[in-house]
Amino acid sequence: MTGPEEGAFRSGFACFVGRPNAGKSTLTNALVGTKIAIASSKPQTTRHAVRGIVNRPDAQLVLIDTPGLHKPRTLLGERLNDLVRETWSEVDVIGVCLPADQKIGPGDSYLVSEIAELPQRPKLIAIATKSDLVKPDRMAEHLVRIHALETELGIEWAEIVPVSAVGDQQLDVLADLLVQQLPTGPQLYPDGEISDEPEEQLVAELIREAALEGVRDELPHSIAVEIDEMRLRADRPADKPLLDVYASMIVERESQKGIVIGHRGSRLKDIGATARQQIQAILGTPVYLNLKVKVLKEWQRDAKHLNRLGF
Incomplete structure (x- = not known):
């Protein structure tokens, strides 16, 4: 069987997986060259499959940013896991993010074994993220351990590559390796498009990111954002x-509403200022942002609320 001809245009879909804070969203943003996926220091930040589009003379690579696979405690959690598995089975290549500054643990093995069970398994690339944070001997150890997962879990890595999105190390190498795994085919999106995510959804995600960053550990992932107009x-x-x-901004309890608003509205003001800056930067238009906080009791467990909020 002959492979795709040299020099032919390639197009297709890729997604990054990894445990929380493995660097998936940061990698997506770095490859696309702008902020598409929200990156937060908290796990379970990403809730929607956000596509970022990398346009090159030889290829169009569509990156899908999925939520992390996790043990669901709510109906929202179950729906997010379904979304993840559905996405995995539809992409051409999966980049498994394994941070170099952390040992490979049961969570990583669980994730890779779940991919191994897909009836139609995409090509797999192992990405040793955060390579700027470790010394060469630690990186060598990490790469040997990644290689060992092949035998342990019955998979085959198409490639293993260390990268740093923050230090801009080997990003071009990673982009080339991802493109090599794509089938030959025409452009899937028009020139100049970097995301097919509706603007309202992008704006909602940027507001949610600003809200999450300030509250540190006081608030679990109980914030949703609805664009009213x-x-x-x-x-x-x-x-x-x-x-x-x-x-x-929608929370589950009155006490959470107080946390988001802050003393004399100080938190709400900060969220508004940060979100407005980000929205203006991405949409290129001055923005007037009016934010309210509403309580929807236990919305993460209520099918009616989840449907209304688009989950």
Whole structure:
């Protein structure tokens, strides 16, 4: 059987998997060259399969950012896990992120063994992320351990590559390796597009990221964001547009509402300022952002609420 011809255009889908904080979203953003997937210091930050598009003269690589696979404690958790498995079975290549500054543990093995059980398994690339944080001897040890997973879990790595998204090390190598695993085919999205995520969803995610960062460990992942209204202000001249965004941050309990608002509204003000900056940077339009906080009791466990919030 002959392989795809040399020099032919390739296109297809890839996703990164790994335990929380393995560097998946940061890697997606670095490869796409702009902020598409929200990166937070908290696990379970990503809730939607966000696509980032890498356009190259020889290929179009569509990156899908999935939530992490985890032990579900709520209906939301179960739905997120279903979304992950569905995504895995539809991509051409999976990049498994194994941070170099952490030992490979049961969580990593569980994740890879779940992929190994897929009826139609995509190509697998092992990515030793955060390579800037370790010395060469530690990296060598880590790569040997990654290689050993092949025998232990009955898989085959198409490639093993160390990278650092933060230090911009080997990102171009990783992009080439991912592209090599794609089938030959036409462009899937028009030139210049970097994401097919609706703007409202992107704006909601940026607000949620700003809300999560400030509360550290006080608040579990009980924040959802709903865009109530988003439109260009009508009475503005074409060269001075202003985007009005009215959004609600939704929490599960009154006590959480107090945490998000903060003393005399200080937290809410900070969230608004941070989110507004990020939205303006991505959409390229000045933004007026109006934020409210609403309580929807136990929304993560209620099918009706989850459906309404798009999960």
